[in-house]
Amino acid sequence: MTPSPYCLWENDTVQKASEKMEELHVGGLPVVDENHVFLGMVTLNALIKVLLKTKCPEATVGRALMTNPAFVKPDDSLLDVISHTENTMPVLDEQGRLVGLITIRDVLDGFFKYIYKLEQRQNTADALHVILESAYEGIAVVDENGVLLEFNEAYSRFTGVKREDAIGRHVTEVIDNTNLHVTVKTGIPERGVVQKIQGQEMVVHRIPIWRNGRVTGAIGMLIFEGVTEVYRIFERLQEEYRKNEPKKELLTLKKEKDSRLTMDEIIGESEEILKVKRDARRSARTLATVLITGESGTGKEMFAKSIHHLSPFSTGPFISVNCGAIPEHLFESELFGYEEGAFTGARKGGKPGKFELAQNGTIFLDEIGEMPLVMQTKLLRVLQEREVERVGGISKYQIHVRIVCATNRDLKEMVNQGEFREDLFYRLNIIQLHIPPLRERKSDIPILLAYYLKEVCEKYQVPVKTFTSEAVAAFCHYSWRGNIREMVNSIERLVTLVDGDVIDIHHLPSSMREKQISNEKEPVVQSQSLLEEARNNGNKREKEVIIQALKNAGGNKSKAAEILGIHRTTLYQKLKKHRIQ
Numbered sequence: 001m002t003p004s005p006y007c008l009w010e011n012d013t014v015q016k017a018s019e020k021m022e023e024l025h026v027g028g029l030p031v032v033d034e035n036h037v038f039l040g041m042v043t044l045n046a047l048i049k050v051l052l053k054t055k056c057p058e059a060t061v062g063r064a065l066m067t068n069p070a071f072v073k074p075d076d077s078l079l080d081v082i083s084h085t086e087n088t089m090p091v092l093d094e095q096g097r098l099v100g101l102i103t104i105r106d107v108l109d110g111f112f113k114y115i116y117k118l119e120q121r122q123n124t125a126d127a128l129h130v131i132l133e134s135a136y137e138g139i140a141v142v143d144e145n146g147v148l149l150e151f152n153e154a155y156s157r158f159t160g161v162k163r164e165d166a167i168g169r170h171v172t173e174v175i176d177n178t179n180l181h182v183t184v185k186t187g188i189p190e191r192g193v194v195q196k197i198q199g200q201e202m203v204v205h206r207i208p209i210w211r212n213g214r215v216t217g218a219i220g221m222l223i224f225e226g227v228t229e230v231y232r233i234f235e236r237l238q239e240e241y242r243k244n245e246p247k248k249e250l251l252t253l254k255k256e257k258d259s260r261l262t263m264d265e266i267i268g269e270s271e272e273i274l275k276v277k278r279d280a281r282r283s284a285r286t287l288a289t290v291l292i293t294g295e296s297g298t299g300k301e302m303f304a305k306s307i308h309h310l311s312p313f314s315t316g317p318f319i320s321v322n323c324g325a326i327p328e329h330l331f332e333s334e335l336f337g338y339e340e341g342a343f344t345g346a347r348k349g350g351k352p353g354k355f356e357l358a359q360n361g362t363i364f365l366d367e368i369g370e371m372p373l374v375m376q377t378k379l380l381r382v383l384q385e386r387e388v389e390r391v392g393g394i395s396k397y398q399i400h401v402r403i404v405c406a407t408n409r410d411l412k413e414m415v416n417q418g419e420f421r422e423d424l425f426y427r428l429n430i431i432q433l434h435i436p437p438l439r440e441r442k443s444d445i446p447i448l449l450a451y452y453l454k455e456v457c458e459k460y461q462v463p464v465k466t467f468t469s470e471a472v473a474a475f476c477h478y479s480w481r482g483n484i485r486e487m488v489n490s491i492e493r494l495v496t497l498v499d500g501d502v503i504d505i506h507h508l509p510s511s512m513r514e515k516q517i518s519n520e521k522e523p524v525v526q527s528q529s530l531l532e533e534a535r536n537n538g539n540k541r542e543k544e545v546i547i548q549a550l551k552n553a554g555g556n557k558s559k560a561a562e563i564l565g566i567h568r569t570t571l572y573q574k575l576k577k578h579r580i581q
Helices: 014-024 044-054 104-134 153-159 180-186 226-241 251-259 271-284 300-310 328-336 373-385 411-416 422-428 442-459 469-477 483-497 510-521 530-536 539-552 557-564 568-577
Strands: 028-032 038-043 088-092 098-103 139-143 148-151 190-197 200-211 214-222 290-293 318-322 362-366 387-389 396-398 402-407 431-434
Touching (some): 028 098, 038 044, 038 088, 098 104, 139 180, 214 469, 271 300, 300 402, 373 422, 411 422
Antiparallel strands (some): 028 038, 088 098, 139 148
């Protein structure tokens, strides 16, 4: 249908109605009262009859009103609509208010779109079947009860069970040592797991299928995902053999490994995080300064280390500086170092600064928004001239360092408030990477949950615990203002406090349980346009919003209607209703 069509008022003149029909190229228009309740239809032929009879163009359209035309409701079937003979019919809600007009052309368009969707769905189903049967890897799909829904030819050849005999049976009856039915209960994916099938150790993936906040099935695959996956599986097997051996590692070796974080170790498969990883890989190949932004706990330092690992400076050191943890009076000596005797208490022989230690490597300036203004000036000079002088020194030395900065603050707003130097901001903001918060990439939560749960259990040397699907759903619905750091802390708390091997929803903090309950009860509310939101606050607020939109649009009504999120004809009705000139 055509929503919010142009309407006539009962007291509009025949001349105005005729001119509007000519302008809109229509043969009829609906008539409504001040509450938008439908009164009837006026056609061009009826207007001509009134004009011939009265000889008065100022006669009201009420004299030509057809008060009992056929009408439809928004939830009526198209099959019912097409049975009517009228070319144009009003669409009325339960209160009799006009919400749209529908024509025979609209009905035909609706049928064509529906047929197209059915064809696309059939094509998708056919393509999926071809993919499943063409895949070299074995693929099995189960429902929420663990019953096999799909079992491709590759899996059938490997197990010796025919596809028609496998589908409809519980997965444990068909595949040896499977945990696919457990994946449905926990909702946690498992990748690169070793499973013995038909006497052979195979590598499998188990991936839950989420729909509307609950697990409705799972996919099992016999698959390797390239060399990286093989290396990870090999490392996992080595860890199993070394589990009981005491771990002794030098501090220097641990720090070196910590700075050699690769992009593949950043967990996440959502489009949001994959885009950031793609941009980070591109930026790493250059020598440009990188500014990483994002909320606290999103993993900005992990990206900084990954960029260092992929950059031309990867063979050099990675030096991290927390600008928010250094006292202001020590800032200069920490960054640039100092000479012997530079100040009272100065170390004999002096001390190299962070820039000097990062030579031929990367210096990571975390929380750059906390840097004092005085130091911002000196940092800008270092970035421009690429040379540093120690405190109390008389000579400068050249630096060859890759600079990566990070902040959880809005530097642009700080510039506007005079808290951050504008020239330094533009010097740092050559390449910007924004790390999305966890609540904007909720599809990654089950993957992160599985990884950190295993890591925390190994850290505390306790048997690996599992989450129920309800608990995982609660994790997915929670807002995570502290992002990944908050989530890891929550996992650590649950692992240490829950006695059993299964963590259920009743083990979670009350704030997470309440959020889950509110999500289940909360009805889906469509986003409102600006004008709809204003209407809820009363006509006075509505009038104010319309006037402001007209001011912002410079009097252009089409642009004002676009700002308000309504049709231009609806705006004209509102202008008339509120007597806005």
